[in-house]
Amino acid sequence: MIVLSETDIAGLLPMTAAIDIVADAMITVSNGGATLPLRTIMPVGGANKLGMMPGAMTDPATYGIKLVCLFPDNPASGYSSHQGAMVLFEPEHGAAVAMMNAGHLTAVRTAAASGVATRALARADASVLAIVGTGEQAVHHLDAMAAVRPIREVRVVGRRAERAEAFVAEARARHPALAFSAGTDVRAAVDGAHIVCTVTSSETPVLFGDWIGPGTHVNAVGASVPVKTEIDTALAAKSALFxxxxxxxxxxxxxxxxxxxxxxxxxxxxxxxxxxVLAGTAPGRTGDDEITLYRSLGIAAQDLACADFCYRQAQARGIGVEAPLD
Known part of the structure; x- marks a missing residue:
């Protein structure tokens, strides 16, 4: 079995590759080529939770399980809010062939999924991006949006002005050609934006239907359990929902x-x-004025496809630590 660290995954899974991998995985899912039990969530003290996401796919032929811990307070102490491991099995004999860091894998595949949806649904000329949230997912969503649309302006919104400003300072260094602004007013940030990404841990809506104008594409990402809602029902109702x-x-x-x-x-x-939509069996955006909403929950097929890619790349490049189980 190969063990791959967070650093290994970061080197093996660039955003551009992840977007294409996730796109193929989503076609497989909608074609019936995946077995995806719903995510199981177990409390492990306070607001902390352990999520279990098993799955199997026919293309690539693989199966496995992601065990991911959500610790919302981790960023305050310098850790990612998502920690965990992905275990990958080979389909012929059922042997575990790889275990890898699930934190970075989750962060990249989640943003890549939004990139897939944005590439399929946002207007081709979408250039103004609003990101609601300043954590790890905001970083990766900026990369994903810039990879699929001609972004020129980025508006970053956080609960704390100093955190939004710090995010922008770091983002400018990675994307020097883009114009950035930072603030705490979500409504002002999304006014006139072409793409909006909500990547918060909020339990109540931070984005409302009345605020979103014609032609906008929204990626609602941060709320992955029923008790959390980043957007209101009015936005879901007025949008073409995917x-x-x-x-x-x-x-x-x-x-x-x-x-x-x-x-x-x-x-x-x-x-x-x-x-x-990607397979051409259902329509995507039907007009420039239509509001499109991609409601991302995250599914095991995305993890499996990215993990399988990392495993095969690691084998080919001699990356990782061998840890025999027999």
Whole structure:
């Protein structure tokens, strides 16, 4: 078995590659080529949680499980909020062939999924990006959005002005050609933005339907359990709504669950899974004025496809530590 560290994963999985890998995985999912039990969440003290995400895929032919800890207070002490391990198995004999850091893998594949959706749904000329949140996902979402659209202006919003300003200072060094601004007013930041990404840990909405204008594409990413809702039901209702995986959406997206429960809309309001759009079996954006919403929950197929890629690259390049289990 090969063991791959966070540093190994960072070197093996660049954002541009991850976007293409995740795109292929989403097509496989929507074509029925994956087995994806819903994420299981277990409390492990206070606000901390352990998530278990098993899955299997036919292309690439692999299966495995991600064990990821969500510790919301970690950033204050210099750690990522997501810690954990991905274990990959080979399908012929069921042997564990790789274990790898799940924190960086999760961060990259999540942003890559938003990149896939943005490439498929946002207007081709989308150049003004608003990012709500200043954590690790904000960093990777900036990279993903810049990889798929001609971004020229980035508006960063955080709960604390100093954190948003610090984020912008670091981002300017990595993206010197872009114009940045920092603030705490979400409504002002999204006014006129072409792409909006919400990447917060908020349990209540930070983005409202009344604030989003025609033609905007929204990636709602941060809320992955029903008790958290970054966006309100009005935004979900007024948008063309796209899912990564319908079963996850209907079980874990709090604002969608609430909208269906109250009769605001039904399950048929979901236009498509993003894999269906990519495969050409369902429409994506139908006009320049349409608001498109990609409601990201994150699914094991994204982790599996990226993990399999890292494993094969590590084998080819002699990266990682061999840890025989027999």
């Amino acid at each position: 899912a990564d995986y319908r079963p996850s959406l209907f079980a874990q997206a709090g604002e969608v669950i609430e909208a269906i429960k109250t009769g605001l809309f039904g399950e048929d309001h979901v236009r498509a899974e993003i894999g269906e």
